[in-house]
Amino acid sequence: MTNVRIFVTYKQSVFDPQGETIKTAIHSLGHDEVTSIKVGKFFDVTLAATGSDVVTAVKEIADQLLVNFNMETYTYQVMEEA
Amino acid sequence: MTNVRIFVTYKQSVFDPQGETIKTAIHSLGHDEVTSIKVGKFFDVTLAATGSDVVTAVKEIADQLLVNFNMETYTYQVMEEA
Numbered sequence: 001m002t003n004v005r006i007f008v009t010y011k012q013s014v015f016d017p018q019g020e021t022i023k024t025a026i027h028s029l030g031h032d033e034v035t036s037i038k039v040g041k042f043f044d045v046t047l048a049a050t051g052s053d054v055v056t057a058v059k060e061i062a063d064q065l066l067v068n069f070n071m072e073t074y075t076y077q078v079m080e081e082a
Numbered sequence: 083m084t085n086v087r088i089f090v091t092y093k094q095s096v097f098d099p100q101g102e103t104i105k106t107a108i109h110s111l112g113h114d115e116v117t118s119i120k121v122g123k124f125f126d127v128t129l130a131a132t133g134s135d136v137v138t139a140v141k142e143i144a145d146q147l148l149v150n151f152n153m154e155t156y157t158y159q160v161m162e163e164a
Contacts, residue, residue: 029142035128036127040126042123047113049115064111
């Protein structure tokens with residue numbers, strides 16, 4: 001069993017309107033020390049696989065389903081492998 | 083400057099329909115080794131603050147803005163502090 005967390009974010013070049021809106025709201029709360037905020041999604045995936053099978057599966061799932069490569073990019077992190 | 087990543091997820095007791103739908107889609111791709119998928123949001127926050135000021139700010143921002151405590155819960159991770 002392996003737990004993987006896949007992070008999907010906008011590409012650096014893509015404007016993140018939700019992040020900008022939240023930043024404005026945070027400033028109205030009085031937290032002017034917040035200089036930037038970016039929003040993303042993550043997917044906690046549990047797989048009955050280990051090692052290179054996990055890498056292959058995560059890549060296919062991201063490529064074919066989770067990520068819009070026109071605007072988004074992804075990274076992942078193996079949280080637990082047993 | 084401190085970079086903090088705030089993770090917002092459904093509480094364990096709350097059904098995650100998006101996660102279930104994605105799991106079904108992943109199975110149709112042939113990846114039956116995926117046994118569970120949970121969806122969450124994250125916020126990459128940059129603050130012009132350090133130490134306990136960051137902890138206070140993150141708690142207030144989560145409590146007052148980012149998290150719906152009826153259905154959601156959050157954790158955070160300091161990614162970089164300089």
